[in-house]
Amino acid sequence: MLTLSGVCKRYPTGDRALTNIDLTLPRGQVLALIGPSGAGKSTLIRCVNRLVEPSEGSIRLGDTELTLLSGQQLRKARRAMAMIFQEYALVDRLTVMENVLSGRLGYVGFWRSFLRRYPRETVAEAFRLLERVGLAHALDKRADALSGGQRQRVGIARALLQSPQLLLVDEPTASLDPKTSRQIMRLIRELCAERELAAIINIHDVALARQFADRIVGLRAGEIVFDGKPAELTAEILTTIYGEEDWDTQAAEEEEHPSAIPLQPSVAPIPLAPSLAPDLLATGGPR
Ligand SMILES: Nc1ncnc2c1ncn2[C@@H]1O[C@H](COP(=O)(O)OP(=O)(O)OP(=O)(O)O)[C@@H](O)[C@H]1O
Known part of the structure; x- marks a missing residue:
């Protein structure tokens, strides 16, 4: 459904971010x-929806060569690719329902959306999605009154209202505590299965990736160094991806205390977990 061939990205600064993907x-x-x-x-995720321009290569979604599109055609193609963000990207002063409805912006146009004139069937679908993600009771709440996990559920419902074929998910759990992180990953997984949706999830937490993904791709310095099933991700392969670390001890600790120790490579930045910052959690996570 999505095919990347020979994708390279060099930033104007000279940084070579992707090589022959x-x-x-x-x-x-x-x-x-x-x-x-x-x-x-x-x-890589942003090259797919052209928020970042690939320098070389081809990216096809179905029959459409995305790298050749511009203007209206690109906007139309982007409807099929919904993004879910680490920091949720909600409009704080709008209600939960209004935030979800903004997922249809690419269909109804700015003015119709600005005047809040959404078709009746769109509003009905938004309500169904809010029920599905467990937030039907909160549709009138302002987004800034929600917890981090609830905000991510709104982000997920908004993405689905876009009727995408593909989800591009950028560190969906980096601002969440371990239990909420698992709930969010499980929800994404279930929704993909229910709707036959493909997803690329950029994630630092290897244990969550193992638990919820069908397939894991390991990138190192812009190149794919592993592409396989979660069960094939051995300590040796983790060392290839991240560098030297005592992976077996970490995996054993993770099995003993699954919610206490997210399996994180020491060389990757460890995002601030709300469990370490109860004040942030109480105010709905970092803004
Ligand atoms: N806008 C930019 N301009 C110049 N270089 C950039 C830009 N964005 C990213 N890079 C560089 O491209 C490389 C890849 O960055 P990228 O953010 O894609 O990595 P990442 O794996 O997502 O990292 P992280 O897990 O920290 O988010 C890095 O060397 C980075 O410095």
């Missing part, structure tokens, strides 16, 4: 993209 993602597959900080995970 070849990747095919079938319909319904959940792919976790792992790798140390600076490996090119965000760049």
Whole structure:
């Protein structure tokens, strides 16, 4: 369904972020993209929807060559690719329902959206999605009154209202505590299965990637160094991706205390977990 061939990205600064990326993602597959900080995970996700322009290569979604599109055609193609963000990207002063409805911006146009004139069936679908993500009771709440986990659920419902074929998910759990992180990953997984949606999830937490993805791709310095099933991700391969670390001890600790120790490579930045910052959690996570 999505095919990347020979994708390279050099930033104007000279940084070479991606080198010859070849990747095919079938319909319904959940792919976790792992790798140390600076490996090119965000760049890869953003090349797919052209928020970042690839320097070379081809990116096809179905029959459409995305790298050749511009203007109206690109906007139309982007409807099929919904993004879910680490910091949720909600409009704080709008309600939960209004935030979800903004997922249809690419269909109804700015003015119709600005005047809040959404078709009746769109509003009904937004309500169904809010029920599905467990937030039907909160549709009138302002987004800034929600917890981090609830905010991410709104982000997920908004993405789905876009009727995408592909989810591009950028560190969805980096601002969440371990239990909420698992709930969010489980929800994304279930929704992909229900809707035959493919997803690329950029994630630092290797344990979560193992638990919830069908496939793991490891990036190192802009190149794919592993592409396989979660069960094939051995300590040796983790060392190839991240560098030297005592992976077996970490894995054993993770099995003993699954919610206490996210399996994080020491070379990757460890995001501030709300469990370490109860004040942030109480105010709905970092803004
Ligand atoms: N806008 C930019 N301009 C110049 N260089 C950039 C830009 N964005 C990213 N880079 C460089 O491209 C490389 C890949 O960065 P990218 O953010 O894609 O990595 P990442 O794996 O997502 O990292 P992290 O896990 O820390 O988010 C890095 O060397 C980074 O410095």
